[in-house]
Amino acid sequence: MNNTLKNINPWAWIPTLYFAQGLPYVAVMTISVIMYKRMGISNTDIALYTGWLYLPWVIKPFWSPFIDLLKTKRWWTVTMQFVLAFALAGIAFSIPTPFFFQLTLAVFWIVGFTSATHDIAADGFYMLALTEHEQSFYVGIRSTFYRIATVAGQGLLVIIAGLIETGTGLEPATVMVNASTNYSNDIVLPTFDEATIDTTRQPYFIFTTPVVNAGINIAAVDTRQARERIAEIEREIEAHNTSYGFTTNEAKEQTQNSLTKHSQESRFTTWLRDTFGEKREVSTGAIDNAVVVGVRLSKPPIDGEGKVLNMAFKQGDQSIRLEQSKLASRFAFDANNWDKPAYLLFRIDHKIKSDTSATFEGASGNISFAWMVVFIVLSIFFLIVSIYHTRILPRPTTDHPSKDVTAQNLLREFFETFKSFFTKKQAFVAILFMLLYRFPEAQLVKLINPFLLDPIDKGGLGLTTGQVGFVYGTVGIIGLTLGGIIGGFAAARGGLKRWLWPMAWSMSLTCLTFVYLSYAAAPSLYMINICIFIEQFGYGFGFTAYMLFLIYFSEGEHKTAHYAICTGFMALGMMLPGMAAGWLQETIGYRHFFLWTIICCAATIAVCTFIKIDPNFGKKQQKDNNN
Numbered sequence: 188m189n190n191t192l193k194n195i196n197p198w199a200w201i202p203t204l205y206f207a208q209g210l211p212y213v214a215v216m217t218i219s220v221i222m223y224k225r226m227g228i229s230n231t232d233i234a235l236y237t238g239w240l241y242l243p244w245v246i247k248p249f250w251s252p253f254i255d256l257l258k259t260k261r262w263w264t265v266t267m268q269f270v271l272a273f274a275l276a277g278i279a280f281s282i283p284t285p286f287f288f289q290l291t292l293a294v295f296w297i298v299g300f301t302s303a304t305h306d307i308a309a310d311g312f313y314m315l316a317l318t319e320h321e322q323s324f325y326v327g328i329r330s331t332f333y334r335i336a337t338v339a340g341q342g343l344l345v346i347i348a349g350l351i352e353t354g355t356g357l358e359p360a361t362v363m364v365n366a367s368t369n370y371s372n373d374i375v376l377p378t379f380d381e382a383t384i385d386t387t388r389q390p391y392f393i394f395t396t397p398v399v400n401a402g403i404n405i406a407a408v409d410t411r412q413a414r415e416r417i418a419e420i421e422r423e424i425e426a427h428n429t430s431y432g433f434t435t436n437e438a439k440e441q442t443q444n445s446l447t448k449h450s451q452e453s454r455f456t457t458w459l460r461d462t463f464g465e466k467r468e469v470s471t472g473a474i475d476n477a478v479v480v481g482v483r484l485s486k487p488p489i490d491g492e493g494k495v496l497n498m499a500f501k502q503g504d505q506s507i508r509l510e511q512s513k514l515a516s517r518f519a520f521d522a523n524n525w526d527k528p529a530y531l532l533f534r535i536d537h538k539i540k541s542d543t544s545a546t547f548e549g550a551s552g553n554i555s556f557a558w559m560v561v562f563i564v565l566s567i568f569f570l571i572v573s574i575y576h577t578r579i580l581p582r583p584t585t586d587h588p589s590k591d592v593t594a595q596n597l598l599r600e601f602f603e604t605f606k607s608f609f610t611k612k613q614a615f616v617a618i619l620f621m622l623l624y625r626f627p628e629a630q631l632v633k634l635i636n637p638f639l640l641d642p643i644d645k646g647g648l649g650l651t652t653g654q655v656g657f658v659y660g661t662v663g664i665i666g667l668t669l670g671g672i673i674g675g676f677a678a679a680r681g682g683l684k685r686w687l688w689p690m691a692w693s694m695s696l697t698c699l700t701f702v703y704l705s706y707a708a709a710p711s712l713y714m715i716n717i718c719i720f721i722e723q724f725g726y727g728f729g730f731t732a733y734m735l736f737l738i739y740f741s742e743g744e745h746k747t748a749h750y751a752i753c754t755g756f757m758a759l760g761m762m763l764p765g766m767a768a769g770w771l772q773e774t775i776g777y778r779h780f781f782l783w784t785i786i787c788c789a790a791t792i793a794v795c796t797f798i799k800i801d802p803n804f805g806k807k808q809q810k811d812n813n814n
Contacts, residue, residue: 195581197317197325204264204580205329207572208309209336211271211302214565215240215295217341222558225348225497227517228288229435236292243299244306245758251307251751252604259586260315260747263308267301268573272566274298279562283555310754311747314738315583319804320679326734327675327727331668347564348557349499349550356552357494360392362399362480364507366535367542370400374420376427376530377481384485392496392549395481395528404473404537417477424479424514424530433529434515456774465646465776476535477510481528482549484520493521496549498531503545506536506651536651538642604745608752613799617740620794621756624691624733627698627787628726629764634772634780635659638701639715646777648704648715658712658719666720670727677728683735684800691795694729695788697722701781733757739804 219240223233254263274297281290313329314322353359377395384393405413428434488494498509498516509516510532518529533547608614639655641647650658670693678686700718704710710718737757741750772780 200579201325201329202332203572204309205332206336209333210340211298213337213340215299219295225554240299243303247303248752248755251748252601254307255745255748256600260308260312261580261586264312265573265576267305268569270301272569275562276566279559282559307751310750314746315586316581322738324675324679327672330671344561348561351557351560352550352552358391360549362394363546364399364533365544366401366403368403371402372478374416374477386486390484390486392482393485399478401478401535402476403539405476421513428529431524431527433518460774463775465779473537475537478533480531483528484525487522487525494551495519496551498549501546501548504543505656506539507545508534510534538649538651604748608749616797620798622760623790623794626790627784629761630768631784633765633768638777658716662716663719663723666723667727670724674728674731678731683804684802687732690729690732691791693725695791697725698784705778705781
């Protein structure tokens with residue numbers, strides 16, 4: 188190991204490198220969706236166009252050989268960070284333009300491909316700049332800072348946009364929804380009391396009532412009639428908001444598809460349900476209550492300038508939620524409709540057990556400016572981190588192009604890289620390991636939230652939305668992170684071979700927690716938290732072995748490209764089982780589905796039986812101290 192590597196502590200660059208790796212992914216996959224929604228793009232267009240933005244990360248193995256063949260991994264890493272800085276600035280300055288949707292979408296594609304290329308180079312650099320022991324030790328640290336980046340992107344940056352929105356427009360409009368068993372309410376379109384509107388003030392938004400009291404459920408009335416009434420009021424709200432120009436009328440294909448989704452069922456599905464399906468009586472049960480609130484301007488906009496109001500949850504119990512999947516929460520007010528009410532519908536989860544409340548806020552500030560600031564912040568961050576990494580990233584002697592590549596042999600070397608991957612020792616077994624090691628978890632992860640949310644009569648745990656946010660979004664994330672960090676420490680002490688089996692069993696046996704929860708009679712929230720923590724900790728701990736094996740199998744001349752190919756199989760191993768998980772659960776029920784995931788653990792154990800690993804891989808060797 189050269190002196191350059193010895194003098195630079197990995198803590199100086201691993202956290203920043205993997206924080207920088209996570210942010211662009213969140214920007215493309217999550218922040219773009221929120222931004223387009225706040226700026227009035229229809230759900231249909233958002234789903235259609237942003238869904239394709241995931242493509243660069245899916246196909247990145249196809250250009251990974253070029254990262255190996257041309258320049259150094261360090262050069263690619265720093266250069267891509269500079270490109271990201273300018274691309275994110277391009278998004279920022281495209282937002283105020285009249286054709287912002289098309290322009291920002293094009294730049295998001297550039298960000299996606301640049302970020303995917305950065306992922307390839309950064310992962311390759313990680314393997315070159317660290318010894319095998321250090322790779323094992325820091326694998327949990329790098330995953331932790333990647334997760335921190337996702338939290339910061341989805342949380343902090345969106346909060347910044349929200350603060351600017353509320354601080355640059357009209358006074359924020361706030362409505363509180365209280366829920367209690369002592370309340371009852373009619374599901375009707377309310378009207379305004381004109382006497383309560385102060386026309387002497389500057390224009391402001393006003394609700395039909397600033398505090399709304401609603402019952403927790405409407406189980407006392409006929410369930411079928413209640414559902415029909417809520418569906419009817421949804422249609423009335425949509426027609427009203429559309430006719431007055433508050434919202435746009437989106438296509439109805441999705442609703443029509445949902446009505447015909449189960450109209451035809453294959454013979455295999457019927458046989459599977461009859462043979463292995465859980466025998467459970469389906470109850471029509473209680474349904475969520477709903478309450479409608481109107482909002483309007485107090486007087487015409489100044490100088491005829493239109494105002495856009497975006498409603499969102501602010502604080503309180505997330506089990507009281509604003510309906511946004513079927514109805515809009517963004518309203519455009521102008522000189523023609525300022526004195527008409529735009530209607531919102533709030534749903535009150537019938538699973539709430541005690542009195543509670545939630546506050547919602549409407550912001551009408553400069554939305555374009557708010558999101559400009561967000562992407563300028565991202566751009567400045569990448570400019571700073573690229574300059575920082577230019578100075579701080581070590582220069583490993585092994586970081587060089589795989590071969591002297593010329594225009595004549597570039598294509599040949601490109602295909603040689605793929606050939607060398609598939610002709611490695613145990614390549615077939617290794618690919619099976621990449622596809623099947625997480626086979627149970629790939630199915631389980633898709634159904635955790637639905638299982639926690641679904642009512643007890645459908646086999647779920649009947650938690651409220653707020654409870655799920657804490658159980659899975661907080662306790663689960665803590666367990667997952669701790670499992671990954673401890674897994675990295677353990678592998679660094681004993682090596683991958685020693686810890687492969689404990690980690691594989693950890694990945695497998697902790698799935699039993701969901702079998703327990705599905706069969707337990709009304710488990711307490713405390714027990715649910717413990718089970719989720721154990722399962723997520725076990726997954727995080729077991730996932731360490733998976734990541735280290737990808738590094739181990741990638742070793743060799745084209746390690747950067749080979750690691751990218753491994754991550755392609757990793758994504759495939761999660762995608763394919765996950766696609767069928769929902770159908771399988773709906774067919775056989777939660778209890779039998781979780782039993783099925785335990786059976787699938789045999790695949791995890793089986794692939795571990797056949798792979799061969801150097802006993803010294805990942806362990807700290809004496810020679811590390813002598814270099």
